[in-house]
Amino acid sequence: MAPGRISLDECGYKKGVPSLTDLPAWTALNAHAPAVQRLHLRDLFAEDKKRGARLVAEGAGIYLDYSKNRVTDVTLALLHRLAEESGLRAEIEKMFTGEKINTTEGRAVLHTALRAKKDAEIFVDGVNVVPGVHKVLDQMADFCDKVRAGVWRGHSGKPIRAIVNIGIGGSDLGPVMAFEALRPYSLRNLTFRFVSNVDGTDFVEATHDLEPDSTLFVVSSKTFTTLETMTNALSARAWVLAKLKDEDAIKRHFVAVSTNEVKVREFGIDPANMFGFWDWVGGRYSMDSSIGLSTMLAIGPADFRKMLEGFREMDEHFRTAPFEQNLPVLMGLLSIWNSNFLGAHTSAVLPYEQYLKRFPAYLQQLTMESNGKRVTKSGAVVSYMTGPIYWGEPGTNGQHSFYQLIHQGTRLIPCDFILFLQSLNPLGRHHDILAANAIAQAEALAFGKTAEEVRRSGEKEDLVPHKTFEGNRPSNTILVDKLTPRTLGKLIALYEHIVFTQGAIWQIDSFDQWGVELGKKLAMRILDEFEGKPNGGAPHDSSTATLMNRYRKGSADLR
Numbered sequence: 001m002a003p004g005r006i007s008l009d010e011c012g013y014k015k016g017v018p019s020l021t022d023l024p025a026w027t028a029l030n031a032h033a034p035a036v037q038r039l040h041l042r043d044l045f046a047e048d049k050k051r052g053a054r055l056v057a058e059g060a061g062i063y064l065d066y067s068k069n070r071v072t073d074v075t076l077a078l079l080h081r082l083a084e085e086s087g088l089r090a091e092i093e094k095m096f097t098g099e100k101i102n103t104t105e106g107r108a109v110l111h112t113a114l115r116a117k118k119d120a121e122i123f124v125d126g127v128n129v130v131p132g133v134h135k136v137l138d139q140m141a142d143f144c145d146k147v148r149a150g151v152w153r154g155h156s157g158k159p160i161r162a163i164v165n166i167g168i169g170g171s172d173l174g175p176v177m178a179f180e181a182l183r184p185y186s187l188r189n190l191t192f193r194f195v196s197n198v199d200g201t202d203f204v205e206a207t208h209d210l211e212p213d214s215t216l217f218v219v220s221s222k223t224f225t226t227l228e229t230m231t232n233a234l235s236a237r238a239w240v241l242a243k244l245k246d247e248d249a250i251k252r253h254f255v256a257v258s259t260n261e262v263k264v265r266e267f268g269i270d271p272a273n274m275f276g277f278w279d280w281v282g283g284r285y286s287m288d289s290s291i292g293l294s295t296m297l298a299i300g301p302a303d304f305r306k307m308l309e310g311f312r313e314m315d316e317h318f319r320t321a322p323f324e325q326n327l328p329v330l331m332g333l334l335s336i337w338n339s340n341f342l343g344a345h346t347s348a349v350l351p352y353e354q355y356l357k358r359f360p361a362y363l364q365q366l367t368m369e370s371n372g373k374r375v376t377k378s379g380a381v382v383s384y385m386t387g388p389i390y391w392g393e394p395g396t397n398g399q400h401s402f403y404q405l406i407h408q409g410t411r412l413i414p415c416d417f418i419l420f421l422q423s424l425n426p427l428g429r430h431h432d433i434l435a436a437n438a439i440a441q442a443e444a445l446a447f448g449k450t451a452e453e454v455r456r457s458g459e460k461e462d463l464v465p466h467k468t469f470e471g472n473r474p475s476n477t478i479l480v481d482k483l484t485p486r487t488l489g490k491l492i493a494l495y496e497h498i499v500f501t502q503g504a505i506w507q508i509d510s511f512d513q514w515g516v517e518l519g520k521k522l523a524m525r526i527l528d529e530f531e532g533k534p535n536g537g538a539p540h541d542s543s544t545a546t547l548m549n550r551y552r553k554g555s556a557d558l559r
């Protein structure tokens, strides 16, 4: 064993009890962490010449190099024990088999059923949900074919030229991310826009160059009650009616994606043009359900199904691969190591692929709405950090803005580099330059540049500290052949299951989102007051009251 490393037996591992911090593997990781904190990736690589080829895994056609993490073989063994002691395997099975693991909402968590094969059987409350999934997929395909072929016409007989998805959160971020990612596979003679923000600017800018008689609105909302979405949908309705002047036009220019048929009818949308889904699909896990209608309109049913196959391949890998070779499990465990034992607070996702420009934003909801929790499933306040802050930008743009802090700042920021072997737009040397940058960044973060190396390069002594790179900054590198509908599905499922792994180990409910409720309620109360409606509530604090008065008076003066 390399110097500075400690063995499993030395670090006090004992078989034990089920609360996270009492688990023997957790205790052992705590004991083990100081020794690893003293190690440098330079030494780990020097001691083991094969490390870069050894600490890798491949699943569903995705290659993961995790060798540039600050781990030893003991760390990895302990992390795998943590997964075993946390009952991760059983938790995964509970999800795949439809157990109600979203305990605070009493719901199953079955986004994996959205991509199940037609002949699969997955039961919720005794009912096989798979036939329903495929029925909706067929309904979507039929509709998308008609719109794409110009058979579905607007109220005045014109074919549809523009699709506007109205939704927010999971009903927007997935669709817009997938549209941007799969743009080269999309029907280029259709225009796609996405409206999410209740700021009127979003709607006005999205529609300013569109014609109501050739525009189709997809109102996407699981609940069909979300304030932002319904406000935008009503503005869209008024925009269409201002030109077409006939309520019947709504049926040709609006379709709905929702679980709430009553509200869809109330809006005036023909329920025949409503695409359903189920309460066991969380908003942030819904982009491959009918919430993906705009995606299917863009890329067509065949490519949408290929995307689902990609999801399914990663699902199968997650469910069946041994933890040592299991990409989501490995990445989930490494993020726990980085957060809980090395003190990282954030995690950067850095796709070296321009088409993935909205992927980090999509991941923010997926990861942070899921794992931004401070109590366990049983309601106990946790004594350890949970969900890190996820953020990122496509490379190489990020390199010229925030990478300085990742390289030389005082914080530890684990990075995921995502690189494709083949460009969708081969252009001279561009892709090799892009790839060289991605690989170089991970190398620079890990190994840095010592003061001695800086001196040797002839630098003036007073600049040596400024030009020294400490290194020892962890990263994963993910290699994928090419961005396609199928590989996009795999990548999304990879992160869905990383989130699952983290949440299962932290013992939190990754599938509720109570933290968004309070702000929504208070906004409604303030809005009522702005609109002069009585509100029986207690007076506001002095800051809130002053801000409200200032806004009311200031905006009235400017009107």
Ligand code: F6P
Pocket: 168, 169, 170, 171, 220, 221, 222, 223, 224, 225, 226, 229, 283, 284, 369, 513, 516
């Ligand atoms: O506010 C949070 C949230 O509930 C998300 O979880 C969800 O994706 C989003 O709002 C939109 O909800 P809906 O699809 O019901 O409009």
